[in-house]
Amino acid sequence: xxxxxxxYDQQYSELSINLSKKCSLAFSLKGGEKKEKLxxxxxxxxxxxxxxxxxxxAASNLPPNIKFILLEKLRESKSSLKRLRNxxxxxxxxxxxxxxxxxxxxxxxxxxxxxxxxxxxxxxGLVRTREMIKDSQRKLLETENIGISILxxxxxxxxxxxxxxxxxxxxxxTVKESRSIVRSIKIKEFFTVTAPIIIYFLFKLVK
Numbered sequence: 001x002x003x004x005x006x007x008y009d010q011q012y013s014e015l016s017i018n019l020s021k022k023c024s025l026a027f028s029l030k031g032g033e034k035k036e037k038l039x040x041x042x043x044x045x046x047x048x049x050x051x052x053x054x055x056x057x058a059a060s061n062l063p064p065n066i067k068f069i070l071l072e073k074l075r076e077s078k079s080s081l082k083r084l085r086n087x088x089x090x091x092x093x094x095x096x097x098x099x100x101x102x103x104x105x106x107x108x109x110x111x112x113x114x115x116x117x118x119x120x121x122x123x124x125g126l127v128r129t130r131e132m133i134k135d136s137q138r139k140l141l142e143t144e145n146i147g148i149s150i151l152x153x154x155x156x157x158x159x160x161x162x163x164x165x166x167x168x169x170x171x172x173x174t175v176k177e178s179r180s181i182v183r184s185i186k187i188k189e190f191f192t193v194t195a196p197i198i199i200y201f202l203f204k205l206v207k
Contacts, residue, residue: 005058005070012051012077016084019044023088041088048081 019041026037055077059070 005055005062008051008055008058009073009077012048012055012081015044015048015051016080019048019084019088023084045081045085045088048084052078052081 022037022041022044026034026041029037052074055070055074059067059074062070
């Protein structure tokens with residue numbers, strides 16, 4: 001039966017060493033790998049407790065002289081398991097705090113990056129809107145200039161037409177005046193040419 005105890009004790013010693021190594025490794029891991037390693041540590045702790053229980057049962061069935069020695073060894077194993085569990089608990093708690101701080105920082109960084117991304121998109125949208133407004137203003141100014149140019153051209157055409165009408169009136173007046181002059185000239189010529197003849201015939205008739 002003592003051989004069974006020593007076999008359990010050997011298994012416990014190997015498991016304890018592996019637990020210490022896994023704990024050291026787990027503290028340096030992050031994310032999914034860390035959770036997986038902590039799950040292995042929890043499983044190994046349960047096996048270590050089972051081995052302690054088996055060692056206790058094996059020692060209890062031995063003669064008193066041998067039992068005393070093995071129970072002393074069992075107390076050392078229980079004590080080492082307790083220290084190991086406390087160390088794992090303490091380091092895991094500290095590591096969880098660090099992990100929590102890291103997760104908070106990562107979340108803040110992600111939130112800041114998200115806010116920065118949204119701000120950049122908003123800024124880009126404002127820049128595009130400003131450019132669109134400038135382009136619209138430029139087109140409106142061009143349209144206004146074209147309208148002004150058209151109005152000025154129409155005004156010149158109106159003035160040209162008014163000038164043409166004034167010239168037509170002047171020409172019409174000139175034509176009327178010319179006709180009057182021509183008519184008076186013709187009358188004068190008529191009397192100049194015909195007057196002597198009429199006087200001659202009148203003179204003849206009087207005789």
